[in-house]
């Protein structure tokens with residue numbers, strides 16, 4: 001699903017922390033957002049997710065550029081996953097129950113997702129007994145369950161080991177390719193951005209500094225700020 | 237000390253022999269307090285959840301009132317309810333003075349603020365996370381509230397148990413609106429007060445012990461429910 005941001009700003013107590021001119025995230029994009037701490041990446045994602053309201057400007061969604069947020073068709077995965085205090089499978093089933101899916105369909109979908117993410121043996125396990133990486137995979141399975149048109153992720157692999165990270169990355173690429181889901185991924189891992197994303201957006205101090213094809217932007221950035229950031233991050 | 241020992245003995249005798257009057261009193265106590273708690277739960281839990289998730293003018297004032305009402309002396313609750321339902325009161329036409337209905341209403345007034353206040357406290361801490369989750373998964377308002385109550389069910393259960401303890405153990409409210417009429421509105425606590433004034437200490441202790449045993453059994457039951465919910 002396409003997202004169009006128009007003169008979007010966000011202020012907290014008079015301090016402007018986000019100032020995005022216009023920005024179009026195309027339908028079917030797999031877009032990474034990178035930038036230093038406090039750049040406003042999470043704030044931007046929360047705005048798109050409809051969790052907070054912009055101070056000025058507007059956000060438009062979908063083909064018809066509708067101004068009402070399509071809560072039933074988009075979702076977000078947080079850095080620290082919040083799982084419902086119940087079993088893994090009931091967590092995955094929750095968004096489907098909300099959407100009135102039949103029990104059989106829910107069962108099929110759970111089976112499909114748990115298999116794909118290596119969670120089959122955890123289906124009946126209580127959410128609070130899972131390890132951090134397992135919990136993150138459950139949060140991802142739950143987010144994907146209803147086949148969202150737009151998937152937002154805020155540093156989903158920050159506390160996850162390399163092999164689980166690889167699994168999550170593979171999943172993101174797959175749903176983007178096979179199901180055409182638009183994916184927006186905030187990450188601090190530039191190698192990950194390079195591996196996963198088709199386009200990358202570099203933010204600093206609440207502004208978009210550079211937006212382009214990930215290969216090009218990360219190899220040969222145009223802006224001085226981006227150059228410094230990419231060089232610094234890729235070296236350390 | 238001796239009175240307590242005799243009372244203990246008598247309590248066991250009373251329970252074994254199955255004193256009909258005692259059973260009736262115990263039954264009414266449970267009926268009144270359970271009804272009051274069920275009603276208060278339906279009033280207090282949604283109110284506490286709504287106050288915990290919304291900001292509105294005078295919210296702080298409202299909270300202070302709720303906290304004050306949490307420690308409302310039962311006699312005052314009883315008195316106010318009585319003034320409403322007495323023959324010349326605004327609800328006098330209901331004709332419910334000295335009935336179990338009046339006792340239930342008085343206890344609802346006592347217990348609802350407790351359940352509301354305790355629910356509010358739990359909700360306030362956890363609500364933002366649960367709400368974000370609900371919104372991002374596409375839940376509507378009512379569905380979000382349901383998820384919130386589901387997530388906080390253990391704490392809410394504890395609030396309900398606390399309210400129930402308060403209802404079962406208070407004397408003042410049920411005494412004023414119920415009147416401790418034998419066979420009609422006599423409950424355990426008013427019975428104990430009466431036995432004491434008649435100087436029948438050992439029976440008073442015996443009924444007191446029955447009251448404690450009941451409270452223990454009910455809490456054990458709720459604890460088990462809680463454990464089940466967790467599994």
Ligand SMILES: Nc1ncnc2c1ncn2[C@@H]1O[C@H](COP(=O)(O)OP(=O)(O)OP(=O)(O)O)[C@@H](O)[C@H]1O
Pocket residue numbers: 012017035036037038039040041042043044
């Ligand atoms: N509710 C709030 N009230 C006041 N300031 C806020 C609030 N939320 C965010 N900020 C400020 O907005 C700025 C951007 O925060 P944001 O969380 O979007 O950064 P970020 O790019 O996600 O950083 P990180 O990489 O550390 O996650 C920060 O300076 C932060 O202190």
Ligand SMILES: [Mg+2]
Pocket residue numbers: 041042043154
């Ligand atoms: Mg962030």
